[in-house]
Amino acid sequence: MxxxxxxxxxxxxxxxxxxxxAAAEDAAVREATRRREEAARQAALQAAAARDAAVRAVKSRNARIAALAVSLEGFEQQYGASVGVRPLEPLRIDAQSTSQLEDWCAEADRALAAAERELREQAARALAASLFADVAGHTAGRRPVGAAELFADRPKPSGVVVSESSDEAAREEVEQTLTRVLSRLLPDCGEGDRADARQAAARVAEATTLDEARTWLTETRLRVQRANSAAEARRRDADEAIGFLHDLENARVADVDPVRALLAEVVAGRRALDEPLRRRVAGCRAAAEAxxxxxxxxxxxxxxxxxxxxxxxxxxxxxxxxxxxxxxxxxxxxxxxxxxxxxxxxxxxxxxxxxxxxxxxxxxxxxxxxxxxxxxxxxxxxxxxxxxxxxxxxxxxxxxxxxxxxxxxxxxxxxxxxxxxxxxxxxx
Missing domain, CATH: 3.30.310.200 (TATA-Binding Protein)
Structure with a gap:
């Protein structure tokens, strides 16, 4: 021999x-992979992958919860009023099972969707109230009202010759559309994009004819769509950055600490996940996987x-x-x-x-x-x-x-x- x-x-x-x-950190997983039964080995690998995906998903929801809390704080500071949205609590990953983590993510998705929808609607009502306040008159001490209520109090613009019924129906359509468009603005839109949409919405309130109001409604809708597209792109970048941070969490390779700091900036929405950063991440991930x-x-x-x-x-x-x-x-x-x-x-x-x-x-x-x-x-x-x-x-x-x-x-x-x-x- x-x-x-x-x-x-x-x-x-x-x-x-x-x-x-998982196996490098967990001796129990390595033990399972050494068993003779291939089914047991495959089950261990699948369990490790499922756990990894569940942990990654929880981190993604925790980041969205943090972003929602920032949006709530910004709303209260801007309008001086509290909202009925109850903030979610981030989940601390401890000894929960994979199924428990998955169940929490599903519940968090439902709660986040409901909270964001309520915040968008309340923000739209508050914005409409501020835009139409000069038309509706002094509003001190009044409850926040929708654009439809405020628009109804506005005197008809002079020089527009339309029938009473058609004018009222057209105004109501504009009012309802404006409220609906504003309620689509995502709560984590950038301030520049949000100001751009507000500017177009203000032109709706300042319009002297219904045709002009409809024109600016169209422009408001386009600006809201652009603002939402930018916000969704930042969300995708943030979610991808969270995945990168998860992969590099226990890495001890060169350049990993500065890369983690930059990724944290992406998650917070303060920078983009650009190609130079992606290349640095790719290098760190390859080294971490090795x-x-x-x-x-x-x-x-x-x-x-x-x-x-x-x-x-x-x-x-x-x-x-x-x-x-x-x-x-x-x-x-x-x-x-x-x-x-x-x-x-x-x-x-x-x-x-x-x-x-x-x-x-x-x-x-x-x-x-x-x-x-x-x-x-x-x-x-x-x-x-x-x-x-x-x-x-x-x-x-x-x-x-x-x-x-x-x-x-x-x-x-x-x-x-x-x-x-x-x-x-x-x-x-």
């Missing part, structure tokens, strides 16, 4: 970025080796587990260990049996061969476990046990064995 020295590995395409992030894959490979290998009876220590020489390097030992191996390096860039695992203490007897070479043969057997089992976890392997370099002397490697000055309480609990 030959001793493996260099082995390539490939991550199963079924392991999505979301599944890799980091998650690295953690998944190292953790999966570590878990499997722990199951096979190895103690996994870190910190030998100048390498750490963070860099993909491990030292493996066994309680019955007082003078031997296995050095294992995970090279993500090359997609390789390099292994070698080493001595941790110099030999002092004639049987040292024989013991070295025994350790190498045992490692070969365990490595074969390791490959099977990795395959069931979505990591296929192919041995590229192998040396027969005993052909090359086992090197002496100085033991780490302060190595630390990685604890596995999950396995202790499982064995009891």
């Amino acid at each position: 030959s001793g493996p020295k260099c082995t390539t590995y490939r991550v199963d395409e079924a392991l999505t970025a979301a599944a890799l992030r 980091e998650a894959e690295q953690r998944y490979v190292v953790n999966t290998v570590t878990d499997a080796l722990t199951d096979l009876g190895y103690q996994v220590s870190q910190g030998f020489e100048t390498l750490t587990v963070t860099d993909g390097a491990l030292r493996l030992s066994r309680s019955e191996w007082p003078e031997h260990a296995v050095n294992l390096v995970v090279d993500q860039q090359g997609g390789q695992m390099r292994t070698a049996v080493v001595r941790t203490a110099a030999g002092s007897g004639d049987d040292d070479a024989h013991i070295d061969v025994e350790r190498e043969e045992q490692w070969c057997q365990d490595f074969h089992e390791l490959r099977g476990r990795l395959a069931r976890a979505g990591l296929s392997t192919d041995v590229q370099v192998a040396v027969p046990p005993g052909e090359v002397p086992v090197p002496l490697a100085v033991s780490p000055a302060a190595s630390s064995t990685r604890a596995r309480p999950r396995y202790r609990e499982r064995d009891r």
